[in-house]
Structures are given as structure tokens and as C-alpha cells.
Amino acid sequence: LISKLPNVGTTIFTTMSQLAAETGALNLSQGFPDFDGPDALREAVARHVMEGHNQYAPMTGLPALREQVALKVSSLYGLQVSAEAEVTITPGATQAIFCAIHAVIRPGDEVIVFDPCYDSYEPAVELAGGVCVHQALSLPDFAIDWQMLADAITPRTRMIVLNTPHNPSGALIEMADLDRLAVLIRDRDIYLLSDEVYEHLVFDGREHASVLRHDELYQRAFVISSFGKTYHVTGWKTGYVVAPAALSSELRKVHQYVSFTSVTPLQWALADFMAAHPEHLAELPAFYQAKRDLFCDLLANSRFRFTRAAGTYFQLTDYSAIRPDLDDVAMAKWLTREHGVASIPISVFYQTPPAESRLVRFCFAKREETLRQAAERLCAI
Ligand code: PMP
Ligand code: GLN
Secondary structure, rough: OOOOOOOOOOOOHHHHHHHHHHHHOEEOOOOOOOOOOOOOHHHHHHHHHOOOOOOOOOOOHOOOOOOOHHHHHHHHHHOOOOOOEEEEEEHHHHHHHHHHHHOOOOOOEEEEEEOOOOOOOOHHHHOOOEEEEEEOOEEEOOOOOOOOHHHHHOOOOEEEEEEOOOOOOOOOOOOOOHHHHHHOOOOOOEEEEEEEOOOOEEEOOEEEEEEEEOOHHHEEEEEEEEEEOOOOOHHHEEEEEOHHHHHHHHHHHHHHOOOOOOOOHHHHHHHHHHHOOOHHHHHHHHHHHHHHHHHHHHHHHOOOOOOOOOOEEEEEEEEEOOOOOOHHHHHHHHHHHOEEEOOOEOHHHHHOOOOOOOOEEEEEEHHHHHHHHHHHHOOOO
């Protein structure tokens, strides 16, 4: 067998979560909460299952849920989108990413991604016959190097992948960045994939620079989000894509043969909950900022060095004052085995990792007692 994905192995998320389970370590590696989504949301699923909402939902998603997404987009980002033509519900953001890439990428096309880069874009591009062109974000702020980006664009560039708030760094793009990007790709045949799964996890009063706020960029964009992150239910694997009608139509051609539709009772429950609890979204930034601050305040007494994450539920930390001799993969394993806290090394998200990178990522979507216990162990090193 000649593998179609020779460079793909087990993901770092599986590796580290497994090691955490084997060793009994606190799992701050793979990003998921150790608490549950809202009671009313979970009760709504049970109700819809019992009420008989168990057969296929429409291919593009339950109309009531698409309507809620359109309402949210209008109230948060000031963009009027058609729930019918521009919103598609998908089984997770991961499936949405795969479908968006396959909707437009042809053999030989180039897709620009920024390193450190979330792991699900490149395999999808490769399966479509495309090639990822990796651009390193500049350190220490994980910002786009505009000159490098301009130089990387070729006549073969067909897509640019943005991810803000950014996993794994927690950095944010600003509206001014979107303006620069719009100028750079104006009059070129380039699509955008904007991975905004952490759109509500933005701290210190800053604003999420959604592509949905930018009329010009939206015309060529697939904007992707995940109910899993927003409602603390990552295992539900339910997400959505907002894209102009022509792009949504192409995306749906792929989606209808990858999965056809998404799990019905989950969509009913999400639609009910979004309608009844609009305050949930407004409360999220403060909810996660308090967790970030608790974790960071406690970690201030450790030898880890960090700048507080501007967004996401991930905190990057520099461990060079502790074990400069270990690369980050070895460090993450050592921390798990010897100190009982699992994290994610950053080098795996690079095509060419920066020399001497000494950064690991901790997920702070955890209960207060988990964060206190983890910090206690990390401060003792
Ligand atoms: N994009 C990013 C940046 C993520 O961190 C995640 C989380 N796993 C996803 C996409 C996938 O989201 P989902 O679980 O809804 O597929
Ligand atoms: N997005 C999650 C993270 O960054 C991982 C999801 C997965 O395991 N694929 O930790």
C-alpha cells in the first residue's frame, strides 16, 4: 500500500491524552473542559431524543439552528446572512474545514498556513492534491509577517487559512490585520478559510476580529465555528460554516457526501438553548478569563515564564528556566510522567520549528480544583 498521507501519524492530542490516562496525570493537554455543558442544554437533548427527533435532519442543518446562527452573526458582527443560503451545520469544525478545503482546492493549488498551525488543515489540503505553504508567525507575539506573506503569494495560491483566536498561542488578529490582508489579496483568485472556533474566548475587553465583520473579505471566505467550544461540549462534534451563497453551495456538495447531515437531537437542543439563553455568549469571556487568571496567578510562583493568553483556553509557557536541556516533546512527557501534569509541545505544529523553542501549552478549561492542583505541582518543580 502506498499511503496517501505518508507524513500523518497519531496526533499529539491522542498521544498526550493517552499518556495522561496511563500515568494518572492531570490532563491539561488536549483541549476540552473537565466540566459539563449547561444543564438546560443537556436536558434538551434528552427531551428531543424522547420526543422522537431521531431521524435525519435536512442536509444543510436544522432550519431553527441555522436561524439562531444567522441571528448571532447579525447581533455580534453586524452582518446579515441568509440562514437558508449561507449557514451550514456540520458534524464539528473539523468536518467543516475538510469540506471547505475540498470545495475549492484542486491538484497543484497552494494553501498558505501560519505556523504554529492547527493539525487538521494540511492533511485535507494534501488529500485534495494541494500543497501547504508554511509561513512562521513572528515571535514572541505570534504575529503575521506581512512582507513574508506578500512574498509567499504566487499565481498558484488558492487559499489562506486564518485562525483567530489562535491555537496554540492564544494570540489574536486585529481588524487592521484584516484590512491589510484584504489589500494584499484584492483582485486575486484566493479564498479564505477563517477558523474562528474560539470566537467567544477573547479576554481583557478585546474584540474578536471576525472575518464576518469585514464585508470585503467575507465575499471570499468560509468562516468556521464549533458549538463544542462555545457550549463546553467538545464531544458533541457539532459546528457550522458561514459563507456567501456561491461558496456555501460548493461546500454543501462536499458535505452531502462526507456526512450528508449532522446529529439531529443535538441540533434541536442547541437551537432551543441558543434561543432561550443568549446571555451564555456574553458570559463566556469573563468565565474563561477568570480561569486564565487563576491559573496564571498561581503559576507566577513557578519557574515557568509566560505572557497571558489574549484568547482561546490555552496558556503557552516557556520552561527554559527549568529544563533547557529538554526539547518540548521530551519536556511534555517528563512533566506528565514525573510531575503529573500533561501539556502539549508546540514544535509539532511547525513545518520547521524555531531552534531552541522551549514552549508547552496548558489547557485551562478546567475546574478550579484541577487548576489549583496542577499549579501546585508545576510550582514545586
Ligand atoms: N480548529 C481549531 C483551531 C481547534 O482548536 C479545534 C478544536 N479541536 C477545531 C478546529 C475542531 O473543532 P471540532 O471539535 O468542532 O471539530
Ligand atoms: N482542538 C483540540 C486541541 O487543540 C484537540 C482536538 C483533537 O484532539 N483533535 O487541543
